[in-house]
Amino acid sequence: MNVLVWLTAILFILMIVIGGKKGARSFLSLFINFGVLFITIFLMTNPKNSPILLTLIACTVISWISLFYINQISSKTVTAFISTMITIIILLLFIVWITDKSMLRGFGEESTEEISIFSLYIGINFVQISASVIIMSTIGAILDVAISIATSMHEILHHNPSISKKKLFTSGMSIGRDILGTDTNTLFFAFFGGYLSLLIWFKDLSYSIDEIINSKVFSTELMMIFCAGIGIALIIPITASVNAYYLIRKREKTENLS
Template identity: 70%
Template sequence: MNVLVILGAILFILMILIGGKKGARSFIALFLNFGVLFLTILFMTDPTVDPIVLTLIASIVISCITLFYINEVNRKTITAFISTMITIVILLLFILIMTENAMIQGFGEEEAEELSIFSLYIGVDFVKIGAAVIIMSTIGAITDVAIAIASPMREILNHNPLISRKELFKFGLSIGKDILGTNTNTLFFAFFGGYLGLLIWFKDLSYPIGTIVNSKVFSAEMITIFCAGIGIALIIPITSWITAYFFVKARDNNVE
């Protein structure tokens, strides 16, 4: 407990020193988002609640905290929020179809021993739970890319007020190309860092490559990474177009 408090205090001090008031809000937002996730998990245990609807509500709240609480309500955060919601809806429909066909819902053989004393008949749809888990895993990366594109597009418009909508859109895409590779690699290495123990266990048990790739635990995590990558790829043109459209429209209305 003392270690957690010390690490939290160090993080809080560094975020204030580097980010100022925005850094303090970012630190508070961590706990707010944790609270949202915790409440979402609690409500998901109720069989009468649809996990997909609950996930959409949680995604909206998390996006509002991440975008509006940290960066305040302005034109760039509004466009980033709209882009995030559009991407989440598209991605959710795709994930629902993919999760059901890939049959990655539920638990793998490697987790069976730990769960053997518990009953799995808890009255929830594991296909929807699987889709909800993937969405929750990608929402942070999607909102991050959305604001990372909208913010510099706002700056370039301030420095070049006469820029056309097409050129502004291309500028957003050029930023997205740089973000795409780094964020995808971040998700990939986060998986290997988090599941390094599992991979070592696979090696000690002399699992062949085919067994590892086809195991439910490995496949579920890789599918999560691929879906997150798809979400990041989708959010780039969506944010670029929406931001360019609304920013140029607002500029033209002000000129008139």
Template identity: 65%
Template sequence: MNVLVLLAAILFILMIMIGGKKGARSFLTLFINFIVLFFTILIMLDPNVNPVILTIISSIIISGITLFFINEVNSTTIPAFISTMITIIIMIVFIVVVTEITMIQGFSEEEIEEIGIFSLYIGVDFIKIGASMIIMSTIGAITDIAISIASPMREIYNHHPTISRRDLFTSGLNIGKDILGTNTNTLFFAFFGGYLALLIWFKDLSYSLGEIVNSKIFSAELITIFCAGIGVALVIPIASSITVLFLMKKSNFS
């Protein structure tokens, strides 16, 4: 049996055993989001399409599927979705500026040899492509933090409906502080895990520490990690405030 099919089957069985129907929806969400990303990349190659606008649209679709398809529409997923969208819009503006200043778009020296026979004049804006790539790398972490804050805040409010806005907001921040460090480290070690072969290659090429840090491919990945960490940190107060407003407003109308 194909290894990919076997691993997918094991993952599906475990998600069904542990998560039940929600686990099955989570498994299906992986493939749906992959299809969305696949078509996003295909459309992004069209020179007439703005990659940043396309990224915003695909981020809305991916976040909506991840939050609403798995957990349905409720008082947890709605503020988490709104918080994710606000954070992504802020991050896209920030990332476009950072990408243009640092000039990390395009290909590095280590990659030029492999694509040297191809033309790089393909009519797309590599700055916007680079910014879109970074925001695509952060969308999962931002959505995860948003739902991780909104869900316990809802539980706190349901058990203590008389809690003040300030105390509920403070609780959201405290929850965010607990998960901020672990998520940032997850992003950091995901980079080193995925680019371990690159680091070994740097060693074989006898790169000094300064050459490694200043290499374009290494800097681009570190900037991606830092931007993802900024997005993770930024979504915490945004998700806390949006969840407070949503829960309090809902209670006023009920």
């Protein structure tokens, strides 16, 4: 427990020293977002509640906290929020369809010991739970890409007020392409880092490559990585188009008023 307290204190001090007031808000937002996730998980245990609807509500609250509470309300955060919500809705519908078609539901033999303590009549839709897990795992990366592109496009328009909508959109896409590779790899290693012990377990049990690839746990993990990558790819053109439309329209209104 003392180690956790020290780590929390070190993180808090570093965020205050480096980020100032915004760092303090970022630190506090970690605990607020944790509370949102905890409440969402608690509500999902009730079979009457839809995991998909709960996930959408949770993502909306997390996006609001991460954008408006930390960075305050501005044109950049508003466009990033709109882009994030459009992407989340599209990705959520796509993932629900994919998880249903892939037939990756229930538990694999690797989870035999863990599920022995649970009631098998709980009534929860694990297909929708899988979709929720993927969305929750990617929301941070999606928000990061959205605010990065929105901020960059606002700066481009500020330094080049006469830029056309097409060139502004192209600039946003160019920025997004640079982010795409690094963020996709970040998600890849984050997912597989969490399952490193599982890969070691596969090796100790002398699983063949075919058995590993066809195992339910491994296939689900790969699906999460691919869906997360799709989410990162989707947010780039959506954010670029939303910002290009908003910024050029705002500029035209300003010119008409003057």
